[in-house]
């Protein structure tokens with residue numbers, strides 16, 4: 200049952216759409232996937248933009264399109280090359296799914312056009328299916344991601360406490376669909392995403408210059424940052440010990456097996472446990488201490504100098520000549536750490 204504020208917004212939707220679209224036409228950033236848009240560019244950009252900011256994606260998108268300009272080229276590319284082009288973007292399952300998606304698409308008689316058909320393809324969830332089909336095929340499917348949830352929760356000052364962003368997205372899908380401009384659903388979705396990315400920011404939203412301010416209950420109440428009401432994420436601390444092991448001009452790395460669920464075929468600095476090294480038994484300070492966040496985990500990784508093992512205890516450990524480091528695929532943080540430690 201929509202709230203009174205949702206109903207009021209729906210009643211004013213023609214004015215809301217007009218204000219949003221006029222602003223988008225004047226203010227949209229000139230992004231490469233928006234120039235001469237195609238289904239392929241939309242798919243690649245949507246996969247790259249999951250969990251990743253636009254400015255990070257831009258150089259990757261340019262390199263990708265130059266080498267793999269369409270579904271057929273991507274489908275025919277070796278997986279190692281696909282992963283190399285993705286190196287540094289993280290969440291590598293996206294690259295593998297995109298590769299499999301291209302192989303599935305080229306085997307079809309025609310490009311799928313509806314969200315239901317795209318949902319059958321690897322790596323495509325409701326948000327991505329709505330983005331691809333609305334932008335590339337004009338389907339009336341509303342995109343609801345964190346940006347859109349934030350805007351709608353603020354427009355309606357929705358006090359519902361949501362368990363997580365997925366349940367919030369589900370709750371706002373009906374309102375997002377009601378507000379969608381049927382004659383231009385792709386532009387409408389992009390306008391909402393653009394508003395969330397550039398104006399209705401998570402912290403310090405730019406309400407004074409917001410094109411839909413007159414429709415916004417949270418801005419009227421002077422407390423936009425109070426919405427959406429999401430339960431605080433439980434953060435878990437994790438400690439990981441890794442080793443820096445040199446033998447002449449080679450570096451010891453761990454290569455995750457091809458069939459692994461995460462990081463398959465990627466190289467990383469080995470865990471201390473991979474070579475039976477006990478950092479607690481060493482009096483030397485770690486060479487480096489790195490902190491990073493992955494989903495709900497706050498991970499502290501220490502990198503310790505360790506002697507080269509006489510015999511490699513597993514086939515997943517490999518000596519890689521330093522001269523070959525650029526040719527292999529290292530996960531993003533490990534590429535940076537190796538470069539730093541080699542200096």
Ligand code: SF4
Pocket residue numbers: 350353354398399400404405406407409410411412415417418423
């Ligand atoms: Fe977001 Fe402020 Fe615009 Fe409301 S007025 S939608 S809070 S930027």
